[in-house]
Amino acid sequence: TPAPGPGAETIRLTVDGREVEVAAGSSVMRAATLAGIDIPKLCATDSLEAFGSCRVCLVEIEGRRGTPASCTTPVEPGMVVRTVTPRVERLRRNVIELYLSDHPAECDGACELHDMSASMGVSESRYAGGAEHQDAACDSSNPYFRFDPAACIVCYRCVRACEETQGTFALTVDGRGFDSQVMASQGEGFMDSECVSCGACVDACPTTALEDTSVIRQGQPDAFQVTTCAYCGVGCGFRAE
Ligand code: FES
Missing domain, CATH: 3.10.20.740 (Ubiquitin-like (UB roll))
Known part of the structure; x- marks a missing residue:
């Protein structure tokens, strides 16, 4: 706005x-x-x-x-x-602890949750988490990005980016509580879904759950250059080397 x-x-x-x-x-x-x-x-x-x-x-x-x-x-x-306020800060820290309880302690990449918890001085959670999620298999079916359910905080940003930015309904969230997880809407891997590999979900992800394979292989670039074309409104990010 x-x-x-x-x-x-x-x-x-x-x-x-x-x-x-x-x-x-x-x-x-x-x-x-x-x-x-x-x-x-x-x-x-x-x-x-x-x-x-x-x-x-x-x-x-x-x-x-x-x-x-x-x-x-x-x-x-x-x-x-x-x-x-004291009340807002207490509640906010509590929410962050709940997120941390179901998120890997080490996120090897850009993670808004860890940045936020560090800025609030919250380093660990008092709550037992959904440990079984930490062993969930990554979806590497798409050659351009990988989805790691263990790092997903189910914020819906990827699902909404897919719908609002690209007008595609390739993603959904299934289950409730610790069992909730982002998945391809047909229940198959990302590559078998309606995903058009636009990358809007990867851009929207606040953690390392959805990561560009080039970032996984080569690490975070010093800078990105984004180009847009008439084909779609998302914009393609290129490493500036
Ligand atoms: Fe407002 Fe998530 S509820 S940012």
Whole structure:
């Protein structure tokens, strides 16, 4: 959502003491971003529709009970939002511990969950996890990327990227709780699904669950160059060497 343009209906609110004016219909998270405040998030991205599943972006709003997800809560005139309070921080750390309980301690690559837990000082989880997931087999059927269920936090970013960016319904989530897992919608490997290998799911993944095979073989590049063509709107990433 861009900052409101001239003539747009706007709403003024306060986030962590900073007054901000945003377009009507914006989320509290968007208002915070425009106020220069980063609210931790795992399931939200700048390009996907808000989903509200990870519960990391909780905030407190004056006059309201509970701690709503800022990514799915629309702004209202005069709202007073607090993104950092003892209650919010306690709940957020608890959520991160729950994620860590079902995620490999060592992620050999870019992992937003580990970056976030490190920034919060959460190094281990008090909860027993779904250890059986750590042995789940990787899906390497696609030559361009690999899916490792052990590293997946089921944030739905890949499923939503497939649907919203590419208009393809190649992915779904099956099961509940520790048994939930991302899978090809036909229940086969990625290569046998409707996947068109556009890479939108890999770009959207916050952990190392979906990884480009060139990154697995050669490590993270110093820089990426993205090109777009008329064939699709995703954009192809190339290593800049
Ligand atoms: Fe808001 Fe995940 S970022 S619930």
